[in-house]
Amino acid sequence: MSAQPARDSSGERHMVAMYSVLSATNEALLYAKTPTELFQRVCDAAVDGHQFLTAAVTTPDADTAWLRVEAASGIAASQLRESRISVDETTAEGRGLVGEAYRGIKPAISNQFMQDPRTAPWHAQAGRAGVASGAAIPIVRGGKAYGVMLFYAREIDAFGDSIVALLERMARNIVFALDNFEREAERQHAEAALRRSEDKFRNILESLDDAYYEVDLKGHPIYLNSAYARMLGYDHHHVAERDYRSRQTPEMTQVVFKAFNEVFRTGQSKRSQLWEYIHRDGSTIQVEGSVLLVKDEDGKPVGFRGILRDVTERRRMDQALRESEARFRAMTNLSSDWYWETDPETRFTRLESRETGLRESRNPLIGRAIWESTMQAHLPGGWDDFRALLADRQSFRDIVMQRMAPNKSPYYISMSGEPMFDSSGAYIGYRGISREITEQKVAEEHIHHMARHDSLTGLPNRLLFSSLLNAALKTAARYKRTFAVMFIDLDRFKFINDTLGHEAGDTLLKEITARFKQAVRASDVLARLGGDEFVVLVQEVPDREHAAAVARKLLSAAIKPIELMGQECRVTASIGISLFPGDGQDEQALMKNADSAMYHAKEEGKNNFQFYSSEISSQTLERLTLESNLRRALERQEFSLAYQAKVDLKSGRITGVEALLRWHNAELGAVSPATFIPVAEETGLIVHIGRWVMKTACLQNVAWQKQGLPPINMAVNLSVRQFADEHLLADVTAILAETGMNPALLELEITEGMIVHNVDRAIKLLTAIKQLGVRLAIDDFGTGYSSLGQLKNFPIDTLKVDRSFIRDLATDSEDKAITSAIIAMGKTLSLTVVAEGVETAEQQTFLREQACDEMQGYYFSKPVAPDEFAALLGKEKAT
Ligand SMILES: Nc1nc2c(ncn2[C@@H]2O[C@@H]3COP(=O)(O)O[C@H]4[C@@H](O)[C@H](n5cnc6c(=O)[nH]c(N)nc65)O[C@@H]4COP(=O)(O)O[C@H]3[C@H]2O)c(=O)[nH]1
Structure with a gap:
């Protein structure tokens, strides 16, 4: 239905009023904050100028099609709120102005409301309010009715075309305002969402352990998270004040700048960049960083962002790990x-x-x-x-x-x-x-073997023998078996060793070993105890005869001739036998008893064997007592020196003195050197003793001179073992230095036996001793094998003619001849010749006639104590 023409008479007045309504509603549009407020303000404005009785804005309920009054103003407002209006065409309430306008999306006008059949359902109500005409104007959004504005006027024909056009404009303005509200709501919504997302984003960035940065294209910070500040040791406020360049060395700034520049140029992000920053405390921190280009909506670069991770510690640990690995490797390499x-x-x-x-x-x-x-x-x-x-x-x-x-x-x-x-x-x-x-x-293992074996013969040594013997003792005791221990000593071994040398001695020992091995069974144990001493453990010996048979085999094995240094030699053996269990129940007893039986065999003329018996043990005990006492003699200070003068045969004056060792033992009394020196030799004790003799003699010599006595030669005997000792030269040198003895006054007496074998060593050693300034004498000359001719090779000063030639000078013409020859030859070699053991005037006369230089013997003086000798010397000095 179209609007009926409004009355001309009031038309202009209406239009003016309507314009003011429109401007009022426009104002409402400006100030209203919500659609409801807007609707109310529009309705108020429409009613305010008394243009309309009532104005309302309605919207349909989507589910029920009943209309909801969003806002209403004017006298019929409250009735309107209560009245039922629908947009449903099938109901009477839906076929009114509002329903029509809604569905038709165009205004529905009723200028004679009370006569209009469309508005019949509301006539009673409208009549009470004085409604004469009504208009429903759709609020159209996006081609659809959003709602409907309803106006009542008290006049008939109130809604002419121009009024309706204005109302439609009003509706459009409302729509514009609604759109604005919606846009604003959307904007606010978007803003809130953005704010939420930004907050979220920022929270994430703030909770990061890694530093996050955003800078503009010039590198000025836009946003730096707190980890960034922490990383550099600043508080958040400080760090944002300055750009990154202030926290880097100029060189590093260049590196970073280049990276940013490249990202700017290529648009490609960079990761895992290794940069260095200067921490607030001045230390350098190493940072692994990334750079991304930030663009605006138009794709224009506006800055950079990225993450920085402090890798100082990690790199230090990596480095430490690498170094430790390298050290470890170097160590394993070394x-x-x-x-x-x-x-x-x-x-x-x-x-x-x-x-x-x-x-x-x-x-x-x-x-x-x-x-x-x-x-x-x-x-x-x-x-x-x-x-x-x-x-x-x-x-x-x-x-x-x-x-x-x-x-x-x-x-x-x-x-x-x-x-x-x-x-x-x-x-x-x-x-x-x-x-x-x-x-x-x-x-x-070699050492173990060596410790248990003799190196020369390869035989078990004393140590191994001892354990084998103990093992045998156990088994024999358990199984009631018998066995024998045989001590074997080679009789002429020492002689061969001294005369033909060690090499010959060694060859002999090896040969004898081989023979002995053949003489015993494989189950027997042959061992070398040292020197020329062997021992055999003969297993399963049922009786003495059996043991004797084995001993005989050993004796005949020993005596067979052997060629040594081109000479045929023979050695014999002396064997002592002890039997288990009769002669001893333990190692010590069996060994001791076999040893004494062996001594007995020696006493019985050697080259024989003897069984142990209690009688023989006493003699052996004597030697053992001697040996054990001798071992302690030095520390017990049981030694002393006696001094025997040497006299010039022409002048009769004392020219020198020989130091002779004396041993006085509490148990044994005075023991003769002839008895104990060989034992000291055999046991090796002589080396220590000899050193003591030399030192004591030197000290004595120096003491005499200090007493004002004239300087005299001091002769000291050297033994075979001493001469063979590799420390001899060092010992002599040390003693001279320690005592302050004039070397020229010391004379060392050696025997021929010491120098005839291993001539080279002897010459070398004697020459070295001579170089110290010490004199050398050959003692007991004539008893050995050396010829005078040989002597010229040695740096000898003195020749001592052995006492055995002097003893029988008076009666033995041969001794006379030999003595004369020795003296004559000695003279040709410019040696001082000394005769030993001169006991009588005849001997002295003979020697003087032969132009012998000096003599020594009881005839002039026996060996005497130091004081006595000093007195002798002092007396002579006085004459
Ligand atoms: N019958 C007789 N004998 C006389 C006469 N004049 C001296 N004697 C003795 O002859 C020995 C001389 O010493 P030796 O030939 O070197 O013979 C020495 C020497 O080989 C050795 N000896 C003594 N002292 C030492 C020493 O300190 N070291 C070494 N290695 N051997 C020593 O012991 C051997 C014996 O020494 P002693 O008993 O002191 O015997 C000494 C001495 O007392 C005499 O007129 N008639």
Whole structure:
């Protein structure tokens, strides 16, 4: 239905009023904050100018099609709120102005409301309110009716075309305002969402451990998170004040600038850049950084953003790890040890060494446990013991493992290890080092063998013999068996050794060893106790005759001729036998008794064997007592020196003195040197004793001179063992220095036997002694094998003619001849000739006639105590 024409008379007045309504509604549009407020203000404005009785804005309920009054103003407002209006065409309430306008999307006008059948349902109500005409104007949005504005006027024909057009404009303005509200709501919504997302984003950035930055194209900070400030040691406020360049070295700034520049140019992000920053405390921190180009909506670059991670500690740890790894590697490279690690099942996972791996090839052990190799563990229970130890997670040190190398030589390693646990304390395997110790082991075994064997003959030594004897004792005692211990001493060995030299002696010992071995059974034990002493443990000896048979075999083995240094020699043996159990129940008794039986055999003329008997032991005891006392004589200060003068045969004046050793023992009394010197020789004690003699004699000589006595030569005897001692020269030198003795006054007496073999050594040693300024004399000359001709090779000063030639000078013409010859030859060699053991005037006269230089003997003086000798010398000085 179209609007009926409004009355002309009131038309203009209406239009003016309508314009003011329109401007009022426009104002409402400006100020209203919500659609409801807007609707109310529009309705108020429409009613305010009394243009309309009532104005309302309605919207249909989408579900029920009933209209909801959003806002209403004017006198019929309250009725309107209560009245039922629908947009449903099928109902009477839906066919009114509002329903029509809504559905038709155009104004529905009723200028004679009370007569209009469309508005019938509301006539009663309208009549009470004085409604004469009505207009429903749709509020059209997006081509659809959003709602309907309803106007009532008190006049008929109130809604002419121009009024309706204005109302339609009003509706459009409302729509504009609604759109604005919606846009604003959307904007606010978007803004809130943005704010929420920004907050979220910022929260995330703030909770980061890594530094986050956003800078503009000039590098000025736009946003830096707090981790950024923390990383550099500043508070948040400070760090934002300055750009990154102030916290970097100029060189680093260049590096960073280049990276940013490249990102700017290429648009490509950069990651894992390694930069350095200067921390607030001045230290340098290492940072791994990324740069991304930030663009605006138009794709124009506006800045950069990225993450910075402080990797100082990580890199320091990496570096430390690398260094420690390098150190470890250098160590394994330097040492010959292997470093190894295993998994929890003790299978090797790592094996490192200078050569990497085991000796023969690569690492056959990787992936295997050590007991899966060909190695054997040197543990009492073998690998079981080792596995038990590992199961207990015990550390172990220097466990020796062994196997045969392909060439059948033994191969040893020593292994040390400890369990490994991870950071949670869980066991993860073993680690340790191993080293090859084959050489050491072989050497140890060699030493072990050497410690138990004699190096010259390869026979068991005293130590090994002792343990074998003890083992034999146990078995024999348990099984009631008998055995014999035989002590064997070679009779002429010392002589051969002294005259033909050590080499000959060694050859002899080896030969005798071979023969003795043949003479006994394999089950018997032959050992060398030292020197020329052997011992045999003869197993299963049922009676004395059996033992005697073995002894006889040994004797005949010894006596067979042997060629030494081109000479045929013979040695004999003396054998002493003790029997188990009759002659002793233990090692000590059996050995001691066999030893004394052996001495008895010697006394019985050598080259025989003797069984132990209680009678012989007393004699042996004597020697043993002597020996044991002698061993303690030095420390007990039982030695002294006697001094025997040497006299010039022409002038009769004392020219020198010989120091002679005396031993006085509390138990044994005065023991003659002829008795104890050989024992001291045999036992080697003579070396210490001889040193003591030389030192005491020198001190005495110096003391006499200090007493004002004239300086005289001091002769000291050297023994075979002393001469053979490699320290002799050093000893003489040291004694001279210690005592302050004039070397020219010292004369060392040696015997021929000492120098005839190993002539080269003797010449060298004697020459060296001479170079000290010390004189040398040949003692007991004439008894040995040396000829005078040989003597000229030695740097000798004095020749002492042996006492045995002097003794019988008066009666023995041969001795006379020999003595004269020795004196004459000595003279031609410019040696001082001294005659020993001069006891009578005849002897003296003879010697003087032969132009012998000096004499020594009881005739002038016996060996005397130092004081006595000093008196003798003092007396002479006085004359
Ligand atoms: N019958 C007789 N004998 C006389 C006469 N004049 C001296 N004697 C003795 O002859 C020995 C001389 O010493 P020797 O030939 O070197 O013989 C020494 C020497 O070989 C050795 N001896 C003594 N003292 C030492 C020493 O300090 N070191 C070494 N290695 N041997 C020593 O012991 C041997 C014996 O020494 P002693 O008993 O002191 O015997 C001394 C001395 O007392 C005499 O007129 N008639």
